[in-house]
Amino acid sequence: MSDNILEVRDACVTFEKRNSVVHAVDHISLTMRRGAMLGLVGESGSGKSTLARAIVGLQPLDSGEVVIDGMDQHARARLKGHARAEVVQMVFQDPYSSLNPRMSVGEAIGEVLDTYEHLSHDERRESVAELLRLVHLGPEVAPKMPNQLSGGMRQRIAVAKCLAVRPKLIVADEITSALDVSVQAVVLNLIKSLHRELGLSMLFISHNLAAVRYICDDIAVMHHGRIVEIGSAEQIVTAPKDPYTRSLVGAIPSLEDAGRDVLLDPALAGGAAAAGAASVAGAAAGNTGDRATAVAAGER
Ligand SMILES: Nc1ncnc2c1ncn2[C@@H]1O[C@H](COP(=O)(O)OP(=O)(O)O)[C@@H](O)[C@H]1O
Ligand SMILES: [Mg+2]
Secondary structure (H helix, E strand, O other): OOOEEEEEEEEEEEEEEOOEEEEEEEEEEEEEEOOOEEEEEOOOOOOHHHHHHHHHOOOOOOEEEEEEOOEOHHHHHOOOHHHHHOOEEEEOOOHHHHOOOOOOHHHHHHHHHHOOOOOOHHHHHHHHHHHHHHOOOOHHHOOOOHHHOOHHHHHHHHHHHHHHOOOOEEEEEOOOOOOOHHHHHHHHHHHHHHHHHHOOOEEEEEOOHHHHHHHOOEEEEEEOOEEEEEEEHHHHHHOOOOHHHHHHHHOOHHHHHOOOOHHHOHHHOOHHHHHHHHHHHHHHHOOOOHHHHHHHHHHO
């Protein structure tokens, strides 16, 4: 079995726009090791979501290959049911899109488990509680409906539903970007602990370099449909080679000026520090810090 969970080989996706052609994914190649946490960063419109959708099979390629766990897109298309679902799962920016408003949290997670396991009522309840525990929620959340949950909790439920599939690869596209600033840090810390606990292979996509740097081992920088630079998080941030990467990194010192920067200092990244981290994460995301403090208490 290959050590690489993901190999993108010379992938291209173009869109026709009125009289022009947009090269959203322009001859991209990249590989990702099993168990790695790879960050993909770039400004809005750089093609990150198109690449993400191409990787999970929601967007056809014009040319090139996406090999996941040794299978290209054609081999994966022949798989059925859970065998197909477990290869790769995506978590989206807006958790509402992946949660049925008429299904309780427990039913939604239980439904995923039912696609591949025959569980008794009690076993299913146990498995749901275990998945909720993984996303730092208690079993009392199981009977709740999506509209009874905060944005951060909904996103954690979306992560739990994804984990219920036991996917070999997870593609997370801007999963903290729609959240209130205080909650972003909570979800980032959750992803970080899940990676440690479960050894997940995850492509973590965000326009926020500080967030990506905080949780990823390696970072790929995307600009105008191309990967302009890929390296360790340390190298990207301390010794960026590409001019575009340098401009992204140049935006970080303003965060450090903000004082105690939890996103950039793992030693401060405990739960108690999360609310403090939030205003920094928020600054990076262009949000205000005030709302953060108000939401922080209810969120944890
Ligand atoms: N379905 C589509 N039809 C036409 N153009 C699209 C479509 N999806 C994305 N694009 C264009 O492709 C480019 C990359 O978009 P996207 O992948 O969403 O970037 P990002 O996720 O980095 O913001 C943009 O110019 C966008 O307008
Ligand atoms: Mg996007």
